[in-house]
Amino acid sequence: MAFEGLTERLQNAMKTLRGKGKVSQSDLRATMREIRLALLEADVNFQVVRNFVKTVEERANGAKVLEGLNPSQQIVKIVDEELTKTMGEEAVPLNKSEKIPTIIMMSGLQGAGKTTTAGKLALKLKNEQNARPLLIADDIYRPAAIDQLETVGQQIDVPVFQLGTDVDPVEIAKRGLEKAKEDHNDYVIIDTAGRLQIDEKLMGELSNIKDAVHPDEILLVIDAMTGQNAVATAEGFNKTLDVTGVVLTKLDGDTRGGAALSIRAVTQKPIKFVGQGEKMSDLDVFYPDRMASRILGMGDMLSLIEKTQKEYDEKQAQELTDKIKENTFDFNDFVDQLNQIQKMGPLDEIMKMIPGMANNPQLKNAKMDPKDMDHLKAIVYSMTDQERTDPDVLNPSRRRRIARGSGCPVQEVNRMIKQFTQMKTMMNKVSKGNMSGMENMMNNTGMGGKMSKLAMKQFSRKMKKNKKRRMKKNKKRR
Known part of the structure; x- marks a missing residue:
């Protein structure tokens, strides 16, 4: 399970604070040192760790937390809030076009799970928005990539547009978009090619597809198990494509969680979805506050x-x-x-x-x-x-x-x-x-x-906030 090691290390780091009526500066420094080591061991970007620890320590001192009541709980709260901030604070929805179809371009390295994620996203849109998505098979290089997407399409009952492996990917994307307009599909998801590593030819092709179809959303699919390399990959793709969001896959695997904690802080691009399982329904919206709670072992009610x-x-x-x-x-x-x-x-x-x-x-x-x-x-x-x-x-x-x-x-x-x-x-x-x-x-x-x-207090606060939001929405509808 993702973050299991990090959760255990962070809880151990803060164990010495629990039960103390008063926390000294030396207690705080020792705790922050352990938190720093836990984050580095989880493969979080060094600069992100440095800024995170510095901010938590400054907030703990600045708010006179050490002199207040329940200092250990207040420090846990600060760590929770800063983890949330590091990962983006709020969930970011998909960009949606004013005219149909909304065009989503999937990008990423080979093996990150683009094709499967394209299918998962299509199923999510179909089930939750009653949408009619179209999948475009635009990977003409990887053996059986088109067959894989067609199999996924049959599994979730979503149409797949393909022109084989002898047509230029830019042309496939353009003709697929024409087909979507004819059939009144409200979403188009383009499954592009990947490579084992970033190269000039790949980036040139992706850039040409982007210029041809003008996607509303460019999602970068990243394998969470690659740790620090995930951040370097995100920077490389973002530099060429200006991606609009990130999908982290294999978050249920043996990953240390460094990618989730680093990508937003380094690239300033939001993580929009996470894949946590092999089923086609296993694609979830990424909520930074919920993930922070899980990392700290406080659950995700x-x-x-x-x-x-x-x-x-x-x-x-x-x-x-x-x-x-x-x-x-x-x-x-x-x-x-x-x-x-x-x-x-x-x-x-x-x-x-x-x-x-x-x-x-x-x-x-x-x-x-x-x-x-x-x-x-x-x-x-x-x-x-x-x-x-x-x-x-x-x-x-x-x-x-x-x-x-x-x-x-x-x-x-x-x-x-x-x-x-x-x-x-x-x-x-x-x-x-x-x-x-x-x-x-x-x-x-x-x-x-x-x-x-x-x-439980945090959960109660969130439920109250959600209730207030629903009441505001109902008033607007009236």
């Missing part, structure tokens, strides 16, 4: 909520809420929830979005095997209809029969039933506004502490 909303419609959500309030949540609902969670992605990634869980020792040592969920479902499927809807009837003899039917030890069946009962009780308390149940759960699972409380 807003993204978790959005992931959940993608898998649920309002009717499902209301039905589930009613069942929880009425305390009628049963094993059938439990299996439905497991299926929904599996659709959202790997369980360990989802857990890390919960405040305080990113580097929770119990979570780190736990094996998040997808088969574990299948075992839980097997236990439920071995129950009768009555047992699923009325867990109170599950006496010892029934549990032994369920264990035999599911191929699990009876102890595992008992454990699952106990956990289900505790979860049901906790959800019922939370649904009625009793947060003590949630607090107890956080403390029992190691989620308590200042980092978690800070994260």
